[in-house]
Amino acid sequence: MMAQGNRPGERRGTRARRAPAASRRGVASVVAMMFLMLFGSLAAAMAIASKGNIRTAATHLHVSRALSAAETGLAIATRRLEVSTQRFVVSQSNINPTFGQAIWSGSGVPGQVVVQPPPHSPPENPAPTGIVRALANLHAADLNLVPGVSVSVPTIGNRMAGVDPAVYASGNWLYTPAVAVEAPTVGATVPPPCFSITYAPLANGTDVRVIVTGLDFNYQRSGQPVTRTIMQDFRLAKSARHAILSSNRIMIGKNVTVWGDLGARYQDVGRTNGDPIVTRSDFLGLDGVLDQKLNLLYGAVRASDVDGDNRLRVNHPTEGAAIPSQQFAPTWGGPPGAAFFDVTGDGYVDDFDIFIIHYDRNGDARLTLSAGLTAGTPAAGLTPEFTADDQLALLIDGGAPDRNRNGVWGWSDDNLNGRWDPNEAMLDRDPVRGVNRDQILGWRDGSIDKRDQYGKVHGGLRFSVQKSAWESAQGPVPDRVRGPIRPGGIAAQTYGVSDTGLPAVTPASVSASNTALRNAADGASFQNQVQSQTGRPGVVIQPLAGDVAPVDGLPDNWQTAYFEKVPFNSPSHSDYYYRPVYQGLVFKDVVIPPGTNALFRGCTFVGVTYIQSQSGNTHLLWNEYGKMQMDALTGKPMPTVRRNVYGGTAYPTMLPPSALPPNQPLLIATDAMQSQDKADVPSNSGVNVSALPEPLVVNGKRYTDTRLLSNNIRFHDCLFVGSVVSDTPQGYTQVRNKLQFTGATRFVTTHPEHPDDPDYNPEPQDLGEIAKSSLMVPNYSVDIGHFNSPDTQNVKLNGAIVAGVLDVRGNTDINGALMLTFSPVYGEGPLRDARGNPVGNPAEFNTTLGYFGPTEGDSESLNPNDLPLVMVAGEPKRLVGYDTNGDGLADLPHSVSPVPGGAVPVYFHGYGRINVRFDPSMVLPDGIMLPMGINPLNSTYREGKP
Known part of the structure; x- marks a missing residue:
């Protein structure tokens, strides 16, 4: 029997034993040694890498210091070039290679040159005759020089060795001493970082390359410091930033923006309305509550605007504290909220912020425009927020068209209406991403927000007058100048500017360019061009007969001839004109003779249109000779001074034989009390004529109607493919020498329907002169558009636009500069009566852009709020009046009763x-x-040596 508790095969009281484990002490040592070697190698590698990185970082630091020194030098060189070039006041404007080389070197400069004294009065020896010497004199005053790097004194010499002679001019290079950018350290063995500048004129004659080398001596190799060289080119130009430069008052009204400086030379501020510049807010009048908010802002600006830009800086201790704190309930309901804060995020509170806050319903700091303006845009389908003025919306949303500043902008204007419409291709399109580059930056995106960069004036306001004199006569400037001024790094307002800063633009000063344009009007004569088109379909000619039988100061067909007020349809007109009418004709390089005084309807003018007039128009009565007034009996204009042909022989003694019978009929005033000049009275009349002015005699012929020597023309619904130029009258006679562009007037450079047809486009050899100016009519009075211009008006003017006085209304784009030649002086020109006595107010002669109401000094306008509202197709519209001749303009007021048969109502189109x-x-x-x-x-900016 087995013992209980034992398994088979087991002995009681015994334990199993394991074999002893093998020893692994040698393997651990090997592994430890391997890790030691690995970490040691890594540590060594990291030390080596760190040392290399430190060395690289140190090298990069020295390279950066050298590059920073070079950048500093480039900034200084740019400023030195600006200062030195601006000292040279020149008459020539075409900066061609010959002129560029001459003005740079100071040898043989064509035209008139005046060298202004240096701005900071450093010693000059010798006095500069060219820009390079002025630069050298300026650099001669430099301090903190580093010797041994470059020349020791500014040196004018030949080009450096090894450069391309096809690129660089051979001489008149300027080498300047090296200038340290830091103060020397006491005990230092090497100089501080520095730069040296070389001014290298290029072979093209118009450009200068600035070559700047920056040096850092703290790190040297083979005894040479670290250097970096950068270069940039600069083009010589005739400097002017003025978008408008005028000797008469400047008035900038509603729905107008200006990109550039305003230059006002007018100084007679003591007169009624004698403000040199008036600018009106684009937002006043849109809504009564908005007006309350804006007036609160204007009060704060008047009291606290420190820098004159009509804005309040949020973080400025004075301006920021003045920002109004009143709250207003939204016009669509809800609790009161803040109405004055910087919603655009530019650091200022101005009109634009208040405007956006007022209409912004969803708090996104953006205003969705009307359905008509959002169609085809990213805002299509959104709930409109601002619908009160579509033209103002277009002005803001369509402003600054080149948003990405790549030089490509605009659209294919397929329907020729001057505004982008859905399905018209934008030119700056990214085909890969399928987006319009300018549109994604806010241009014509169907909304108004901060990206539209709104400002009333993008530039500075520069005045000849002193501010104290102006405010003493007229009151605080902020009450006259309203709307945000975005000066772009210069002073918003500058007073007491000299004639150098605000040069006078006179008829004589534009004579050369005027002559070149006139010479381009070399087509067939006006009469031949009219005769060759007579009888063509669409051509209508209503001639004006001469004053032949009888000689009474009226055209012989006065009973049926067309006539109109001047200015056209103005409630405060100056005269009446009988006109010939030309409709549907095409003119090319045409010369319009003096005394034409026509109405052109729906005509096309290709190339240069030259309007002739007598230049010697300084007679006291030039505006009065031939003046007419409405005759109640006939309902037609009649001469204010009636004259008859004299049948006697008591000829006035002051007339030459060529102005007397039988060479010329003698006209005598029917009423001696109405005599205008000494020749209106027979020599035996006994009337004392000593106080009367001398008669007007031109080329041996006496004139009693200066219409024959002048041109007062109206262009209606006309297309100009090119430029308009005139003779240069010596005096300003605004009634006789006047141009009016009404209706759907268009100015273009290429015919919109026949772009490749030479008959409809300017001659290639004339394009250079045409590009300089779309309109050059010195001392003419010019009206572009009128109150209630139609939407189809599309005026685009380019270059230097020169006139005596200019009024612009409706839809107009001017890309260039406005230069106004007439300087109104009390007692001179039109500010004299028939006896030469001073009369009138110089302030009444002004250049006006945009809408001003009749209570604001524009007697030719109407207040839309005073016009009756009528329902048209279920929509309320303002009724201006009635068109009786089919030109789309109101010939009769809205109050006429009864309305003539066939008259068509004309509604308010907007402010333009x-x-x-x-x-x-x-x-x-x-x-x-x-x-x-x-x-x-x-x-042209780049790094590297030339």
């Missing part, structure tokens, strides 16, 4: 929109004394 943008690349007219300047060519 006007955009004036200074073009720095335009060629100014020769003769205007303006300072030279430079245009940085940013794309």
Whole structure:
């Protein structure tokens, strides 16, 4: 029997034993040694890498210091170039290679040149005759020089060795001493970082390359410091930033923005309405509550705006504290909320912020426009927020069209209406992403927000007058100048500017460019061009007969001839004109003779249209000779002074034989009390004529109607493919020398329907002169558009736009500069009576852009709020009046009763929109004394040696 508790095969009381484990002490040592070697190698590698990184970082630091020194030098060189070039005030505007080389070197400069004294009065020896010497004199005053790096004194010499002679001019290089960018350290063995500048004129004659080398001596190899060289080109130009430069008052009304400086030379501020500049808010008048908010803002601006930009800086201790705190309930309901804060995030509170806050319904700091303006845009289908003024909305949403500043912008205007419409291709399109580059940055995206960069004036306001004199006569400037000013790094307002800073634009100063344009009007004569088209389909000609039988100061067909007020349809007109009418004709390079005084309807003018007039128009009575007034009996205009042919022989003794019978009939005033000049009275009449002015005699012929020597023309619904130019009257006679562009007027450079047809486009050899100016009519009175211009008006003017006085209304884009030649002086020109006595108010002669109401000094406008509301297809519209001749303009007021048969109602089209943008690349007219300047060519910046 087995013992209980034992398994089979086991012995009781015994234990199993394991075999002893093998020893592994040698393997652990090996592994430890391997890790030691690995970590040691890594530590060594990291030390080596760290040392290399430190060395690389140190090298990079020294390279950066050298590059920073070079960048500092480039900034200083740019400023030195600006200062030095602006000292040279020149008459020539075409900065061609010959002129560029001459003005740079100071040898044989064509035209008139005036060298202004240096701005900081460093000693000059010798006095500069060219820009390079002015630069050298400026650098001669440098301190903190580093010797042994470059020349010891500014040196004018030949080009450096090894450069391409096809790129660089051979001489008149300027080498300057090296200038340290830090103060020397006491005890230092090496100089501080520095830069040296070389000014290298290029072979093209118009550009200068600035070559700047930066040096850091703290790290040297083979005894040489670390250097970096950078270069950039600058183009010599005639400097002017003025979008508008005027000797008469400047008035910027509603729905107008200006990109560029305003230059006001007017100084007779003591007169009624004698403000040199008036700007009106684009947002006043849209809504009564908004007006309350804006007036609160204007009060704060008047009291606390320190820098004159009509904005309040949020973080400024004075301006920020003045921001109004009143709250207003939204017009669509809800509790009161903040109405004055920086919703655009630009650091300012201004009109634009208040406007957006007022209309913003969903708090996204963006206003969705009307359905008509959002169609085809990213905002299509969204609930409209701002619908009160579509033209203002277009002005803001369509402002700054080149949002990405790549030089490509605009659209294919297929329907020729001057505004982008759905399905019209935008030109700056990214085909890969399928987006319009400018639109994604806010241009014509169907909404108004901060990306639209709104400002009333994008530039500075510069005045000849002193601010104290202006405010003493007229009151606080902020009450006259309203709307945000975005000066772009310069002073918002500058007073007491000299004639150099605000040069006078006179008829003589534009004579050279005027002559060149006139010479381009070399087509067939006006009469031949009219005769060759007579009888063509669509051509209508209503001639105006001469004053032959009888000679009574009226056209012989006065009973049936067309006539109109001047200015056209103005409630405060100056005269009446009988006009010939030309409709549907095409003119090319045409010369319109003096005394034409026509109405052109629906005509096309190709190339250069030259309007002739007598230049010697300084007679006291030039505006009065031939003046007419409405005759109640006939219902037709009649001469204010009636004259008859004299049958006697007591001829006035002051007339030459050529102005007497039988060479010329003698006209004598029917009523001696109405005599205008000494020749209106027979020599035996016994009337004392000593107080009367001398008669007007031109080329041996006496004139009693200056219409024959002048041109007062209206262009209605006309297309101009090119430029309009005139003779240069010596005096300003706004009644006789006047141009009016009404209706759907268009100015273009290529015919929209016949772009490749030479008969409808300017001659290639004339394009250079045409590009300088779309309109050059010195001392003419010019009206572009009128109150209630139709939406189809699309005026695009380019270059230097020159006139005596200019009024612009409706839809107009001006890309260039406005230059106004007439300087109103009490007792001179039209501000004299028939005896030469001073009369009138110089402030009544002004250049006006945009809408001003009749209570704001514009007697030719109406207040839309005073017009009756009528329902048209279920929509309320303002009735302006009635069109009786089919030109789309109101010939009769809305109050006429009864309404004539066939009269068509004319409704209010809106205030229009006007955009004036200074073009720095335009060629100014020769003769205007303006300072030279430079245009940085940013794309030429690069690192490396020449």
